[in-house]
Amino acid sequence: MQNYLGPEGVLAKRKQYFYPCTSHFYRNPPQLVKGEMQYLYGHDGTCYTDFFAGVSVVAGGHCNPEIVKRTAEQLGTLQHTCTIYLTQPNVELAERLAGVLPGELSRTFFVNSGSEANEGALLLARLHTGRKGFLALEQGLHGRTHLTMSVTGLRMWRSDPQLAELGADADVTFIPRPYERGMNADEAARRSIDALKAVLAEKGGDIAAMIVEPIQGNGGIIVPPDWYFPEVKALLEQYGVLLIADEIQTGFGRTGRMFAMDRWGVTPDIVTMAKALGSGVPVAAFASTDAIAASFTRPSASTFGGNPVSSVTALAVLDYIEAHHLPERAERLGGLLLAGLKDVAARYPHVVSEVRGAGLMIGAELCADDAERGALMADDVLEEMKDRGFIIGKNGVGRNVLAFQPPLVITEDDIAEMLVALERSLDAVHEARGGKDNGVRP
Template sequence: MEQYIGSDHILQKRQQYFYPCTSHFYRTPPQIVKGDMQYLYDHENRRYTDFFAGVSVVACGHCNPEIVRRTEEQLRTLQHTCTIYLTQPNVDLAQRMAEVLPGDLKRSFFVNSGSEANEGALLLARLHTGKRGFIALEQGLHGRTYLTMSMTGLRMWRTDPQLEADRSVTFIPRPYERGMSGEEAAQRSLAALKKVLDEKGGDIAAMIAEPIQGNAGIIVPPAGYFAEVKALLEQYGVLLIADEIQTGFGRTGEMFAIDRYGVQPDIITMAKALGNGVPVAAFATTDEIAASFNRPSASTFGGNPVSAVTAMAVLDYIESHQLVQRSRELGDVLQQGLRDLAVRFPEVITEVRGAGLMIGAELFGEDTSRGAALVDEVLEHMKDKGYIIGKNGVDRNVLAFQPPLVITEEDIAGMLTALEETLRSITC
């Protein structure tokens, strides 16, 4: 154990060498040193069942041996070239992606991160339409590059105060509002969309949206929402970009969350789970739209042999282990368990929402500052009981459950028991 410096020394080094914007969970954070499928271990060999998966990244589990084996083989064979040279892994991955993407989305451009994927998708929309403007949903999160941050409505992630001067982005209400029915909130959003299109449609290139908003509190739009959005956009020649960075690859009980709505976006972006921890991302589109991206472009590391082989191993594992179906079935178990807790603690858990293994439990929705404080208490107690869960929401008062898709029903049962004990002990 002497090889590990421990949490206190890590915090000291972070304070000395990191930017002050870097934060962490927990009053007494553990030093995480090992991962094994749905489990994490600290420097004192304490085991934690992971219900956050690095914010939906390790969908196939930490250090998944089937995936790691193929990554290691590629590392020993050919680690890096760029797309200016011919290699097989990235074209094989592009072909494999075309098999799982919605509808006739077929062409993929590989990059390194979700921010870069969204940036590329927005550029593609401008190139294809010849128009400049964009529409985004309030409280969405799309990245930390300048353009993607401009599209981000979640105020805590709009880091640059100069963003307010960017007039190329118009925000509309998301299809959710506390105190409104889902249908009322959807109609409010659609009416705002139509108004923007009527006024500015001639200069709008695309609308970007998360099919399920993640960091904004796991907000699931009503069933018909995106079909109506797509129909309105098509009337004005405006593209729909589905941001599947957090929701893609089985997380919501479908391969992509937009599949839940029976809608094919014009462009789709993906990252996180695609590499299961190895940086790889992409934006994909149809033959027709891809043809507009014909000026020279490349990504130095995007689609390198190691990331491409890893991503193919991820797709193979998702298929062979039926993780999409598993997410749907175990998500029902987890969501029902949380709803049962909401019945037992109605004054604390005000709403449970989500799809598949992407579920949020909002605490004290009418008093969000109290809810945010309680979320931090819950996270601390659950960590001490051996469970890692997340938090999100506009006011940071939502418990986030986004475990690796290899989680078991026994893991879920144990977590729910620990959560009930925690709620009972800190709310009495």
């Protein structure tokens, strides 16, 4: 066995050398040292079935040999050049993306991260329209840069204290998301549409774009009614406002389609992507049409964007997604997972308030009427599940939503075993808690 630091040693070094904003899951976290498809391994050899995929990243599985082989070959051939030089992998990737992106989106700008992709998309919208303003949904999350943080409606991720109060920034207008606890889905979506109409009537001529997550991830796995985004797109078009689809969590098969907007037959003007595209290797991009991309003529480059290693990896990911029919697999297995979680919710109505999602992107909200208690219970459930060999996530406005976003190579047996472990964990938490709170981490 390698000379691992162990969890205590890693925590000590993090405390000494990391910024204090860097938190972690679990009261007793494992040190993860190895991954194989849907499995992760701790330094002590403990195996965990991963139901979070590094926050929707490793759609094709950890260290997938079909992908890693091609990454390693490229790493030993040509590791880096910038876009100021000619290489083949990034143009092949751009061509490949044009074949899977919706509508006439065929131009791609490569960057390193989702934040950069959204930043670039927002800039592109301003350049194309000549307008400055943006629309965004409350409780959305779009990144860590200043502009992407400005259009982020989830307060916990608006880290910059100099940002204007939510709703007070003249350049960014937030409208209600198509969801509200206690309101039926159509009513909540209609409220959002009415707010959109009012904003467009007042200042539509000043707004460059509306940025949305097709399914809000960190906001709690929020899926709108089927009619919502088609109506949003039609309204935006009346005012010449672009629609930016932030597909960073939802893209590449996660929701049962290659892109989540495909579920509703909506073609955005700009799509941003990251996470699953590289299956663990940093690669991201924003894509648009010929006409919109033609507006971006000022000099720009990304030092590492579209580098040969990332590009070859992304091509291997796309090959694997196609060969193994991962979107269709996510739709089928997601249906099983959703039904299983709803069965659990029916047996634990005092704890699990709601289950929602699409494909293999599903959330189970705990104690929705008392989010603080739900957040404490979510932490307890994560701890119990980890001790039983399962990694799940958490998100939501109150951090009280259990998140199930596994690698898309997960199996029916994995799902069945996880559901059994979840029931046992809920039993253990309910029995042990006895109304007491044990603390909560971000």
